[in-house]
Amino acid sequence: MEYFVYGRDLPGTAELKAKLTEEHWAFMDGYGEQLIARGPTLTGQDDDAESTGSMHIVGLPDVEAARAFAFEEPYYKGGVFESVQLYRFHNTLGRTMWDFTDAVDNYGRYLLLTLDESTPAPTPSKHLIVYGDLLAIDTDVRLGRAVLAEAPDRETAATLLPAGANTPTEVHHWSFGGRR
Structure with a gap:
């Protein structure tokens, strides 16, 4: 099964x-073959952008393993996150971020x-990297959607996932994650 995990940074952390980043990467190294996508959300796309969260889509055997992934993670245990969202994920495109080859300069x-x-x-769009349904952790009830995409700007990105009837679409700058 695949799971979507998004930890939102607590302001001021x-x-x-930064102190926990190496420990975080070491933890993620243990899931290298299971990661579908990963990376930080950011305040913007420039070099001085600050982190606002950490997103992972990962294939794991069951809910217990997903909870361990989400809540044994060093940023979570260290107090970096204000909240953590954990959902089952249905990967509609069936690919990983590493399979995405249509990158466009200046997007x-x-x-x-x-x-x-x-x-x-x-x-x-050829600019969809990974997308899928967010499902309840223990049922097939669809709760929403997550999309990783590239676009020339935030406004254009927002048009790739039309808002639902009840909730606006959140748009976060995102970067491929991993060791640098």
Whole structure:
């Protein structure tokens, strides 16, 4: 099964997160073959952008393993996150971020997230990296969608996942993650 995990940074924890980054990467190294996508969400796309969260899509055997992944993670245990969202994920494209080869210069990368079961599928585009349904942790009930995509700007990215009837779509700058 695949799971979507998004830890939202607690304001004022940038220094703590920086101190825990190597421990975080070492933890993630243990899941290298199971990761579908990973990376930080950011305040912007420029070099001085600050982290706002940490997103992972990972294949794991069961809910217990998913909870361990989410809540044994060093940023979580260290107090970096304000909250952690954990959902089952249905990977509609069936690929990983490493399979994405259509990158365009001067396009940014974005995480689009909506927690509205009425949200329609994303607009078809060669700029979709990974997308899928967010499902309840223990049932097949669709709660929303998550999309990783590239676009020339935030406004264009927002159009790739139309808002549902009840909840607006969140648009976060996102970067491929991993050791640098």
